[in-house]
């Protein structure tokens with residue numbers, strides 16, 4: 001068995017599935033809005049071949065904190081995640097688990113002043129990416145310590161990549177929609193050797209497989 005465990009945490013919206021600012025679960029009929037992005041399943045299966053690997057989905061779901069969307073409760077957000085994991089399972093890939101953050105921080109609220117919020121869910125929680133709460137939960141679920149893990153985080157946003165860097169892991173960016181704000185922020189990481197700018201999901205997986213063997 002490989003000495004180090006490889007843990008790969010993958011963002012949900014815009015990385016595993018199509019994201020059209022749905023805030024899945026906000027409306028009834030959310031199931032039919034779920035679209036797995038091309039080549040994701042095939043390439044997840046490649047990741048699974050890495051010895052001693054664990055693969056998790058981690059997702060910020062600040063919509064849970066939005067009062068205007070009463071259907072999107074934390075329970076509903078979990079149901080959405082579980083359903084997504086089931087869809088992958090039907091296609092032959094099983095995640096080791098998932099974690100979600102159902103909070104909005106004051107900065108998120110400030111950027112979207114037209115919505116009303118559930119006060120108790122607006123906080124500076126420790127689980128929202130790029131903070132490390134969900135990474136710690138992953139380590140705990142795997143029964144390992146950070147020093148015994150090679151960590152990768154894959155995502156379409158700066159906050160996903162920052163999560164990896166904050167955990168002293170490797171961040172992999174896969175652009176989804178080329179939002180200017182995201183591009184501008186990613187630009188600041190251009191020279192960071194712990195960041196990989198992937199063209200697509202396949203490229204991200206290829207990078208991980210290569211890096212993993214180089215360092216083992």
Ligand SMILES: [Mg+2]
Pocket residue numbers: 011012013014015155156157
């Ligand atoms: Mg995303």
Ligand SMILES: [Zn+2]
Pocket residue numbers: 101102103125126127128
């Ligand atoms: Zn949180």
